[in-house]
Amino acid sequence: MFNYSTSEENYIKAVFHLQQSDGMVTTNELASELKTKPASVTDMMKKLKNKKLLHYQPYQGFRLSHEGNKVALGIIRRHRLWEYFLAEKLKFSWDEVHAVAEHLEHVSSKKLIDKLDEFLGFPRVDPHGDPIPDVNGKIETSKQVCITALPLNKQAVVCHVGDQSSEILELLKHKNIGIGTKLEVKKKFDFDNSMEIKIKQQFYNISEQLAKNIFVKYES
């Protein structure tokens, strides 16, 4: 409907992501997510409140309004479609798509995005397994499970990776783990919460930090 600056869009997107887990988002959380200062966050939150994109009472944290959520889903749609395009058509590797998509997502032409969607064949998930909102902002919520909660010896398929930093993606590439990879948890160690998983007859050791970022669906 309206157009927002690159900066506004980045704040909106960050609030959207943080409120998934936290419900209410705080100033410090947002500042560290966006690598900016708390004072800057407050300034922007006032602005977005004026534009009715979020609910915010001083000192009480914030969450997106209905309108704010719609805007966020639009940005996420653009981001994930570009990621898909970069990986699928331009053959970017898994860990490179995110950074470039961060820029492309701010080019906001509805027609561009809808035609891109069509050109790509209406993909449902991006290269990290995250669902892509459709034209109306509807997003698929699949019941995925973190491998820390997976029972032993149960076959499952990687469908999502939590973190998007190039560090984690580099590590996963090294261990041959990607979206669609079939795996089984063979052992869990209580000492450090690390685990051993099996992929194609090969065994790998996974740290707790890494495990927390790998999500799977059961084989269907």
Place this chain on the structure above:
Amino acid sequence: MFNYSTSEENYIKAVFHLQQSDGMVTTNELASELKTKPASVTDMMKKLKNKKLLHYQPYQGFRLSHEGNKVALGIIRRHRLWEYFLAEKLKFSWDEVHAVAEHLEHVSSKKLIDKLDEFLGFPRVDPHGDPIPDVNGKIETSKQVCITALPLNKQAVVCHVGDQSSEILELLKHKNIGIGTKLEVKKKFDFDNSMEIKIKQQFYNISEQLAKNIFVKYES
């Protein structure tokens, strides 16, 4: 090498285009091209001079330095590759590509552009017939002729359109004129410099303004 703001890039691009015809570009020319005020132009010219992208002595007009030209060609490469992508892959019509490419051109990832170029099959000209600079900024200069200078009854092929406004492109679409269209000038009228051209057994009347914007190559 370095990164420039969207605003800086727009000024650089505009100077590049204006100096093709004029040699030396003036403050007012640039201001009207960019729909801004002369004072803003002066401010930006000082900045670009400091960055050694252009030659400029107060009151003497300006032209791009060697470095400035290289930067300009990079921007033009991005713009025209995106235009080609939009028209060829996303099926945008001729008159829609320019506006969207204006935004995409500012996403400056060398890898993105080089991979896009490869994906598109290294096209040589954009949908308006303008040549696309290669990775090294080299640009094809073809000896094209404006139809105002075309002898009567000589077969020629449209290869370029001067103006890029959606108005002119809409008009051309209506008359079935596009890149690759074969035409012949049948008559010129001295009164208003309008002319009659023939396309596929059909005759069309072309105003002086329009004729000045249509460029052709002779049939080969």
Place this chain on the structure above:
DNA sequence: AAATAAATTTAGACAAATCTAAAACACAAC
């Protein structure tokens, strides 16, 4: 060569987005 007109530059102001440092607030601990 002086006067006038046009183009260009300067000076000062403003909006957006950011920052630092100081003040205000919330809340847990005593």
Place this chain on the structure above:
DNA sequence: GTTGTGTTTTAGATTTGTCTAAATTTATTT
């Protein structure tokens, strides 16, 4: 219920890009 700590907000400054209005320079005309 006062105190203290950490969080959040305010106040004021900065940078980028823009503008208006005034001053300056260049060009034109007589």
